[in-house]
Structures are given as C-alpha cells and as structure tokens.
Amino acid sequence: MKLHSLILSSAILITAIWSCLAEEPTKTTFCIDTPGTNLREGRPGQPGLKGDKGDTGPPANERRIAALESQLESMSRLWEQFAKLERRFTFTHWRLHKHKLFAVTLNRGTFENGLKLCQEAGGIMPYPENEEENNIFRDLYNIVGLIYIGATDTETEGTFVDLNGRPLSFTKWKAGEPSNGEGNENCIHIWDNGEWNDKNCNSEMHAICLFLPSSA
Ligand SMILES: [Ca+2]
Numbered sequence: 313m314k315l316h317s318l319i320l321s322s323a324i325l326i327t328a329i330w331s332c333l334a335e336e337p338t339k340t341t342f343c344i345d346t347p348g349t350n351l352r353e354g355r356p357g358q359p360g361l362k363g364d365k366g367d368t369g370p371p372a373n374e375r376r377i378a379a380l381e382s383q384l385e386s387m388s389r390l391w392e393q394f395a396k397l398e399r400r401f402t403f404t405h406w407r408l409h410k411h412k413l414f415a416v417t418l419n420r421g422t423f424e425n426g427l428k429l430c431q432e433a434g435g436i437m438p439y440p441e442n443e444e445e446n447n448i449f450r451d452l453y454n455i456v457g458l459i460y461i462g463a464t465d466t467e468t469e470g471t472f473v474d475l476n477g478r479p480l481s482f483t484k485w486k487a488g489e490p491s492n493g494e495g496n497e498n499c500i501h502i503w504d505n506g507e508w509n510d511k512n513c514n515s516e517m518h519a520i521c522l523f524l525p526s527s528a
C-alpha cells in the first residue's frame with residue numbers, strides 16, 4: 313500500500329471512531345455495539361402519544377376571588393338594607409293603613425331635604441290618594457304641624473303631579489288654591505281641616521314618607 317493511501321485510510325478510521333464517542337454521533341456502522349463492549353447508553357426513544365386533554369377549570373386563585381367577591385356583594389346588600397332601616401329611626405308618628413306604612417320626618421326642612429331623608433330610608437314621598445289617606449295626613453298635621461306631601465307643579469306650572477310625574481288621582485284644594493303665591497309655590501301641604509295649599513318648596517316643614525313592605 314502506498315504511503316498516502318495508508319494515511320487516508322487511517323484518517324477515515326479515526327474520524328469514524330471519534331464520531332461514535334461524540335454525544336450526537338453520526339450514523340455509521342462503526343457505532344454498532346458489540347457484545348461485551350457497551351460503551352454508552354442508546355439514544356432516548358420517541359415520546360409516547362399525548363393523552364386526551366381534560367376539561368380546563370378556572371385557576372384556584374380566580375375561584376377564590378370570585379367567591380370572595382360574591383360574599384362581599386351579599387354583605388354590601390345587607391349593609392345597605394341595615395343602613396336604610398337605621399335611617400327610619402329619624403322618622404316619627406308611624407301610621408299603618410292597609411299595606412301602607414306612613415311616617416313623618418323628625419325635623420323640619422325644605423321639600424328637597426324631606427325627599428332626600430325619605431329616599432335614603434328606602435321610602436317614597438306620597439300624596440293622599442283618597443279621603444281615608446287624606447284624613448291620616450290631616451291628623452299628622454294636627455300633631456306635628458306643616459307637612460310636605462309628594463306632589464309638585466315644578467315641571468309645568470299649575471299642573472300638579474306625583475313624584476313619578478303621574479297626574480293626581482285625588483285632590484282636596486282649599487278654595488282659591490293652588491294660588492302659586494309670589495309666583496313660586498310649587499309644593500303642597502295640608503291644613504288642619506284636610507284641605508290643601510300650595511307653598512314655596514323652601515319653606516321649613518316636616519315631610520311625610522311611605523314605606524311599603526318591599527322597600528326594606
Ligand atoms: Ca306653582
């Protein structure tokens with residue numbers, strides 16, 4: 313064998329052996345293990361088939377946050393109801409008529425003041441819808457004095473409506489009323505005989521409030 317052929321053959325053999333010892337050997341017949349000469353472990357097998365994907369639920373933290381939010385909402389609603397009931401202690405002279413529970417603000421104030429107190433306590437400011445209710449309002453006037461009722465002509469002068477904007481189904485105006493005195497009488501109070509008078513809404517009066525069973 314000529315010298316250069318010997319050198320070339322030796323180089324090929326060394327390269328093949330080196331490749332077998334490397335971590336990622338090239339494919340070559342020189343790399344096949346022979347009995348009693350296991351120099352290294354075989355390559356890892358192919359990954360197995362993927363299993364079916366399970367249902368994905370919300371992460372545990374999200375579930376806990378949702379539960380806490382729900383509890384906070386419930387507590388908030390309870391607190392709101394409690395606050396409304398507590399504000400009812402600022403009302404006095406309670407009268408139950410059929411399913412309607414009337415009461416009067418403890419202190420005097422403007423119409424807006426009375427309306428605010430009533431709404432904050434979960435009530436609505438009513439007007440007497442019949443003679444029976446008018447008599448209750450009249451009796452309350454005879455105990456505490458002037459009381460606002462829930463009707464105004466603020467929107468359209470001369471046309472009194474309830475606080476939902478509906479026409480009044482019952483009225484009991486005193487003769488000559490409503491007079492819109494000084495061009496600025498848009499609220500109503502009841503006199504000792506049950507008759508009505510329109511009055512300036514900034515006058516200091518008590519206010520009547522209606523609490524329905526569902527308003528707690
Ligand atoms: Ca008026």
Ligand SMILES: [Ca+2]
Nearest residue numbers: 491492509510
């Ligand atoms: Ca008047």
